[in-house]
Structures are given as structure tokens and as C-alpha cells.
Amino acid sequence: NGARLALMPQRDWDVNAAAVRALPVLEKIQKESGKASLADIIVLAGVVGVEKAASAAGLSIHVPFAPGRVDARQDQTDIEMFELLEPIADGFRNYRARLDVSTTESLLIDKAQQLTLTAPEMTALVGGMRVLGANFDGSKNGVFTDRVGVLSNDFFVNLLDMRYEWKATD
Secondary structure (H helix, E strand, C coil): CCCHHHCCCHHHCHHHHHHHHHHHHHHHHHHHHCCCCHHHHHHHHHHHHHHHHHHHCCCCCCCCCCCCCCCCCHHHCCHHHHHCCCCCEECCCCEECCCCCCCHHHHHHHHHHHCCCCHHHHHHHHHHHHHCCCCHHHCCCCCCCCCCCCCCCHHHHHHCCCCCCCCCCC
């Protein structure tokens, strides 16, 4: 997305707080590289994160990376228009800003459809994000693992464990 995470208004969105805290490190790497875009560095950081989490689970994987993204500039960003894109929910990161709009599960499915994910892909992404500890604001809700940061199936093992009786809370 042109590294718009580093620009206003996305830089100030609550949902992006954790990513914004990482920006100084990524910006330093970008400057030291001399030619990589911040957008490429952000994507590469995600690639490295997934490979590291898989390695922690005892797996050796290679996530392909293709450089070539270009960074957007603040003067190319219509702040008022971008403010309309601020998410009210992101079920993949357990984020919900407003309770007066639809149900949480409907908003998750809506986001998955925007990303053109199938139901199995959505399910895998939710489980993966939870075990990686990628919840908004460091929340432990729904993490279902004692090995946060390890790309494992712990989320699903614990979710489906018959020893647990799940009950609605709202």
C-alpha cells in the first residue's frame, strides 16, 4: 500500500499502534539499504517473521519475496478521504472500535471477503495470527497457546479440545 502506515492519517489509527511502534526500526533499515522502499521493508519484515515463527515450530520454510513496491508520500494522500477507510473492526487482530455496527463475526467475514479469502484461508489466518500473538493492544483473548510466536496448530488443538465447554459472553 505504499507504506501508507507511516503517513497520516493511518499512522494515528488505534488499530495500527503496534505496527507504528516498529516503524523507526524499519525506517532505519530502509535508510541503511540505500534503495529499498519502506513498503518493501515492511513486507520483508513480515516474510522474516513468518519464517522465524515456522522455524520456532521446527519447520524450515521459504516465503517468497519480490521487491519493487514504491512508497507513497504524504502530499499524495488525501487525509480526509483516507479517514473514511479507518477500520471499525479487524477480526484477524481481535480489534473492535465500535460496538454499534453489525456483529463481530459479520465484520470478520466482511474483512475476509475484502481480502478475497476463502473460508479455509480465513480460518487459517485467524489461527495463525492468534498463535503469533498479533492481537490488537497485546490482548491475550483467543490466543489459545503457551507458545506465542511459534507458528503451530495450538489454536485449533485448544479450540477443538472436548475438555472445554464454550459459552457465549454477550
